[in-house]
Amino acid sequence: MSFLLACPNCGPRDVNEFHCQGEVTIRPKQSPSRRELSEYLYFRRNVAGVQREWWYHRLGCESWFLAERDTRTNEVLKTELPE
Amino acid sequence: MRIEPRPGERIDRSQTLSFEFEGKNVDAFAGDTIGSALYAGGRRVFSRSFKYHRPRGLLCCSGACPNCMMEVDGVPNVRVCVEPVREGAVVKAQNVVGSLERDLMAATDKFGGPFTPVGFYYRTMIRPRAAWPLFEKFLRNAAGLGRIDKHARREGRYDVEHRHADVLVIGGGRAGLDAARAAAAAGEHVVVVDENAPPEGADGLEALAPATALGIYEGGLVPVSAGRVLYRFRARRIVIATGALEQPVVFPGNDLVGIVLPQAVRRLVDDFSIRPGEQAVVLAADDDGLAVADDLRAAGTKVLEVVDLRDGPHRISASGSAGKLNGVGIDGVRFNCDLLVASGGRQPAYSLLAQAGARIEYDEGRGVFVPRDIPAGVEAVGSVTGEGTGAIPPAKPLLGDKTFVCLCEDVTEKDVKRAIAEGFDSIELAKRYTTVTMGPCQGRLCHLNSVRLYARETKQGEDAIGTTTARPPWSPVELGLLAGRPHEPAKRTSIHHRHKELGAKMMWTGAWRRPHSYGDPEAEAGAVHESAGLIDVSTLGKLVVRGPEAAAFLERIYPNRFADLKPGRIRYAVLGTDGGRIMDDGTVARIDDETFYVTTTSTGAEGVIEWFEWWNAIWKLDLEIVDVTGALAAVNLAGPQARDLLAPLTEIDLAPDAFKYLDAKQGRVAGVPALLLRIGFVGELGYELHFPSPHGETVWDAIAATGAVPFGLEPQRILRLEKMHVLIGQDTDSESNALEASMPWIVKFEKDEFVGKWALEHVQERGMRDRLVGFEMANGVVPPEGGAVVVDGRLAGRVTSARHSRVLGRTIGLAWVPETLAVEDAEISLRVNAGLERANVRLRPFFDPDGERLRS
Numbered sequence: 001m002s003f004l005l006a007c008p009n010c011g012p013r014d015v016n017e018f019h020c021q022g023e024v025t026i027r028p029k030q031s032p033s034r035r036e037l038s039e040y041l042y043f044r045r046n047v048a049g050v051q052r053e054w055w056y057h058r059l060g061c062e063s064w065f066l067a068e069r070d071t072r073t074n075e076v077l078k079t080e081l082p083e
Numbered sequence: 084m085r086i087e088p089r090p091g092e093r094i095d096r097s098q099t100l101s102f103e104f105e106g107k108n109v110d111a112f113a114g115d116t117i118g119s120a121l122y123a124g125g126r127r128v129f130s131r132s133f134k135y136h137r138p139r140g141l142l143c144c145s146g147a148c149p150n151c152m153m154e155v156d157g158v159p160n161v162r163v164c165v166e167p168v169r170e171g172a173v174v175k176a177q178n179v180v181g182s183l184e185r186d187l188m189a190a191t192d193k194f195g196g197p198f199t200p201v202g203f204y205y206r207t208m209i210r211p212r213a214a215w216p217l218f219e220k221f222l223r224n225a226a227g228l229g230r231i232d233k234h235a236r237r238e239g240r241y242d243v244e245h246r247h248a249d250v251l252v253i254g255g256g257r258a259g260l261d262a263a264r265a266a267a268a269a270g271e272h273v274v275v276v277d278e279n280a281p282p283e284g285a286d287g288l289e290a291l292a293p294a295t296a297l298g299i300y301e302g303g304l305v306p307v308s309a310g311r312v313l314y315r316f317r318a319r320r321i322v323i324a325t326g327a328l329e330q331p332v333v334f335p336g337n338d339l340v341g342i343v344l345p346q347a348v349r350r351l352v353d354d355f356s357i358r359p360g361e362q363a364v365v366l367a368a369d370d371d372g373l374a375v376a377d378d379l380r381a382a383g384t385k386v387l388e389v390v391d392l393r394d395g396p397h398r399i400s401a402s403g404s405a406g407k408l409n410g411v412g413i414d415g416v417r418f419n420c421d422l423l424v425a426s427g428g429r430q431p432a433y434s435l436l437a438q439a440g441a442r443i444e445y446d447e448g449r450g451v452f453v454p455r456d457i458p459a460g461v462e463a464v465g466s467v468t469g470e471g472t473g474a475i476p477p478a479k480p481l482l483g484d485k486t487f488v489c490l491c492e493d494v495t496e497k498d499v500k501r502a503i504a505e506g507f508d509s510i511e512l513a514k515r516y517t518t519v520t521m522g523p524c525q526g527r528l529c530h531l532n533s534v535r536l537y538a539r540e541t542k543q544g545e546d547a548i549g550t551t552t553a554r555p556p557w558s559p560v561e562l563g564l565l566a567g568r569p570h571e572p573a574k575r576t577s578i579h580h581r582h583k584e585l586g587a588k589m590m591w592t593g594a595w596r597r598p599h600s601y602g603d604p605e606a607e608a609g610a611v612h613e614s615a616g617l618i619d620v621s622t623l624g625k626l627v628v629r630g631p632e633a634a635a636f637l638e639r640i641y642p643n644r645f646a647d648l649k650p651g652r653i654r655y656a657v658l659g660t661d662g663g664r665i666m667d668d669g670t671v672a673r674i675d676d677e678t679f680y681v682t683t684t685s686t687g688a689e690g691v692i693e694w695f696e697w698w699n700a701i702w703k704l705d706l707e708i709v710d711v712t713g714a715l716a717a718v719n720l721a722g723p724q725a726r727d728l729l730a731p732l733t734e735i736d737l738a739p740d741a742f743k744y745l746d747a748k749q750g751r752v753a754g755v756p757a758l759l760l761r762i763g764f765v766g767e768l769g770y771e772l773h774f775p776s777p778h779g780e781t782v783w784d785a786i787a788a789t790g791a792v793p794f795g796l797e798p799q800r801i802l803r804l805e806k807m808h809v810l811i812g813q814d815t816d817s818e819s820n821a822l823e824a825s826m827p828w829i830v831k832f833e834k835d836e837f838v839g840k841w842a843l844e845h846v847q848e849r850g851m852r853d854r855l856v857g858f859e860m861a862n863g864v865v866p867p868e869g870g871a872v873v874v875d876g877r878l879a880g881r882v883t884s885a886r887h888s889r890v891l892g893r894t895i896g897l898a899w900v901p902e903t904l905a906v907e908d909a910e911i912s913l914r915v916n917a918g919l920e921r922a923n924v925r926l927r928p929f930f931d932p933d934g935e936r937l938r939s
Contacts, residue, residue, distance in 0.1 A: 003301050
């Protein structure tokens, strides 16, 4: 991987400066069933297309942000700080 | 042989150099390459071929083909045709047994032919199976390129540099320079990369030469190798001006020494003022190629015949003696000559464009592959676009000497046909089987001919055959350049030099360098029990979590309770994931209502900070997290005499009632402001002192002067095991949860919410399966860590820690066992070497089970 990613704080940087935490998941609001819990913990949509992901600027500002990345081309459409 | 000085020659005749070739001295002019100097001195054979050990001479004279590879100053596979002469360089032939003229391995060519068809080693040498290693050794010796000197020491160093430019122009020919000048005129920062000497007319432009663009990677990253530096280029616009490559003509005997491409003539005559031969024939398929007849005449070579290959198929075959050309037959007419200039035309050098994502299409009219649909951010200019290029198809085969398609790997036309007959019907598979295009030229001189041969033999169009995938690196690159500078980052504490002075045996823990021990781990552990010991724990991760909602945050992220922690008190903290798995552990001390001091494991600091930041990116509680790991040093003074030794150094009241177990107090120690945590990882009365790093040695020295015995990591591991304190990552893994790791008391299910609560509730519901328990060996043997726990002859768990404890006089450990065996005194068997050893389960700390010494 050698694409660039625009950190909302630091601007475009080499992808190696970041850590990708994977797709954004939705945490259950209250006591989930065993099935709901295991889906939340272990199942991912793993889309071939645009995916919303968590990224951490490990070698920069050490902030978390959200990115929309096309998993097929590594084109990053958008990055933003979480609201 | 040199001719009269010519205008524009690149050699400086006023300056002579010399180097050694095969033990003999060779003279050269400044500006010569090793190849040109050898050629001027009459040398024609430059190498022996990969498989058949046939003599080979200069072919392209421009660093593309494999024919002139030699060992220069110990570096193998150097293309001497483009390697500048260095005074005193030591040059040797490679891949020969004997000499270039008499290579004993040449027998392969004469006799090995029928036994060494393409892919022979896949079929014939695998039976009997056991003999393969023997065959392999033989083949590796017989085939191949240069040898690496395994005992060579690294000289100098390689570096990586990140570079940015508005425009990166790859190729400093006419089209490349035109594009560069236009961009520079528009005010853009332009860098021109060229494989050869700095391009002329590049004044005012930044030129990197000689340098090679190795490929175009994702995101437009272009690594450029330039001697000992690898530049990682990012440019807003990449201009590819890599030009076109002259293609060899396929006919019997086409590898004889004396058969060259037109560009070799141009270089030898124009740059080095060398007469390339005495009697020459020129065959070419474009005007540029035909024009070398004029260069030859100017150099005094007699041109016997010039044939334009575009005017129809010609029957060509070359003959020679001892591998050197002595004549060529063209349509039945023989010409006696020592030089044959042969070019089938020029193929665009599209590889970088293909890597960037361009589509490669066969241009029927020109007979070459051309790039199409060039992606955004990349441009192609000049002949790489196909402009002015074209090539003739390989002619029908004739009888005669071997007809080579691929010179690098010694693959003949017959080999390709054989691969097709064996069913390798896709060009990608055929490539892997025959290894055409996989040699040092990377397809520069064989790709087009092999595809067109394929098309002809399989009666398909070239477009249907397609091209093989163009992958980086496009040019050979030294491994040292890819590896970069040798670099082993190490973290050292501010007390590091004291440990070295004390003769500590150092070890790695993550990136940290820590004392394993100072010579006698068991004696050091003993000192902690008997008097007092001192250990450097600066490597602990240290965070300050501060803000109105800091308490709420810790309450939510840890399974344990922290909202009710009183200022000045400490609690053990185990961090878990939402899956209930243990991540890390440490302590949390509350400094005041809004300030918490959190420690983590030595290797876990970065991960914990990232984890905290991530949850708070979601929760958005009002707090800040500050990493003070490097800012603060820490030492632990532990042992029955710890209080007495520390008291004279501090104003803090250390009386048992004033400074209780799990109290945190601030004050000066040896004049240095410090935070003191009364905790007991090693099982004795102890104070963990945290203070500014610059004072590391001051505090260490002051405490050591009281008589406290320095102890290392290994004695600490014995001591904590005696207390059954778990080491995260040693006794737990990524599957372990706090309940089964026998720490149910740190999980507060009554809290509304915490990370991992639901998963731990499910563990509780389903019941425990395995449990982390202590064990005591029946006979004192120390079982291996990671060793098996065996129940009824079956693997039932594993040992995670085991040590001999001198103070207990026993061998103790921790192991994962089935829940049914998590009973005091239960008998388990541990695998030690080939046999089984008996051990008994222990659920309470081996040493001071009631913690009286801790609290004393």
